[in-house]
Amino acid sequence: MSKTIRIGTRDSELALWQAKTVQKQLEDHGYTTELVPVKSTGDLILDKPLYELGITGIFTKTLDVAMLNGTVDIAVHSMKDVPTALPIGIVQAAVLPRAETEDILVHKGAPDYKQACTIATGSLRRQAQWLNRYPNHKTTDIRGNVNTRLQKLEESDWTGAIFAKAGLKRINVLPENYEVLDWMIPAPAQGAMLVVAMEEDAFSKEACAKLNDRTTALCTHIEREFLRTLEGGCTAPIGALAQEIDGAIRFKGVLFSLDGATKIEVEQVVSTENALGFGTDCALEVLDNGGRALMKEIKSSLKK
Numbered sequence: 646m647s648k649t650i651r652i653g654t655r656d657s658e659l660a661l662w663q664a665k666t667v668q669k670q671l672e673d674h675g676y677t678t679e680l681v682p683v684k685s686t687g688d689l690i691l692d693k694p695l696y697e698l699g700i701t702g703i704f705t706k707t708l709d710v711a712m713l714n715g716t717v718d719i720a721v722h723s724m725k726d727v728p729t730a731l732p733i734g735i736v737q738a739a740v741l742p743r744a745e746t747e748d749i750l751v752h753k754g755a756p757d758y759k760q761a762c763t764i765a766t767g768s769l770r771r772q773a774q775w776l777n778r779y780p781n782h783k784t785t786d787i788r789g790n791v792n793t794r795l796q797k798l799e800e801s802d803w804t805g806a807i808f809a810k811a812g813l814k815r816i817n818v819l820p821e822n823y824e825v826l827d828w829m830i831p832a833p834a835q836g837a838m839l840v841v842a843m844e845e846d847a848f849s850k851e852a853c854a855k856l857n858d859r860t861t862a863l864c865t866h867i868e869r870e871f872l873r874t875l876e877g878g879c880t881a882p883i884g885a886l887a888q889e890i891d892g893a894i895r896f897k898g899v900l901f902s903l904d905g906a907t908k909i910e911v912e913q914v915v916s917t918e919n920a921l922g923f924g925t926d927c928a929l930e931v932l933d934n935g936g937r938a939l940m941k942e943i944k945s946s947l948k949k
């Protein structure tokens with residue numbers, strides 16, 4: 646175990662927390678490591694909603710380049726930010742045990758949902774699900790890392806803003822005033838951390854394999870299969886959650902129209918040993934139930 650494993654990370658507080666967690670676990674297994682923060686365009690381009698930037702892997706691009714250049718050996722990502730197709734030569738080396746998957750609404754006092762509320766989110770998935778449930782509300786875009794978004798909420802007259810609970814808890818900024826949105830289907834792989842390595846780097850891959858959680862790896866695999874089969878390369882309002890309960894995988898997946906008015910959902914259970922290809926099967930069910938036409942409509946309006 647002579648080689649030092651260089652761990653690439655974005656330099657936001659959340660990314661650093663996640664990378665340090667991986668670092669600590671590798672060191673607990675006896676490896677020598679070094680943290681290498683890399684500036685990512687994801688934090689820099691804030692003037693447009695992400696889907697308008699038309700970039701796949703906006704959060705992951707810089708770290709991919711650093712790995713391909715040999716500046717770092719492995720990279721740590723929030724798995725939900727990672728495109729379903731990894732760059733050539735880069736492979737999934739570990740999925741860590743999952744934290745909370747839920748979205749939450751951080752607000753400034755008990756909101757009255759019967760009123761015309763304004764809810765801040767930069768995510769098409771959260772926007773569509775919110776408007777589906779509360780058609781008389783408005784949503785507004787919000788950008789920046791978790792700390793920036795909490796600050797913007799503080800300074801605004803919005804009713805609240807939507808966050809992934811896991812992200813706020815990790816960096817210890819979960820406010821008192823929040824509500825768990827247990828009805829909202831999370832983003833595929835929300836709450837999971839992914840470590841990637843170079844395909845040819847047997848040493849790093851073997852080290853990372855020790856951190857892998859098989860159940861989280863299986864559940865996120867199914868969710869990402871669902872996303873990949875539906876999406877065909879564009880950011881759409883898609884939610885997916887797979888959970889292992891008593892030896893079976895329960896899956897909930899959903900596709901919304903951008904305005905939230907149309908919802909196509911699938912709910913299926915499969916035994917854990919038959920779970921390969923399950924995400925694809927669930928996506929095909931959505932596509933056959935009107936999803937094909939809806940995806941076409943979403944893609945053409947996002948292009949405008």
Ligand SMILES: NCc1[nH]cc(CCC(=O)O)c1CC(=O)O
Pocket residue numbers: 723724725726791807808809811812813834835836837838
């Ligand atoms: N897109 C940003 C992002 N990527 C990962 C997390 C939080 C951690 C996670 O969901 O795994 C967040 C913040 C958020 O969605 O509020």
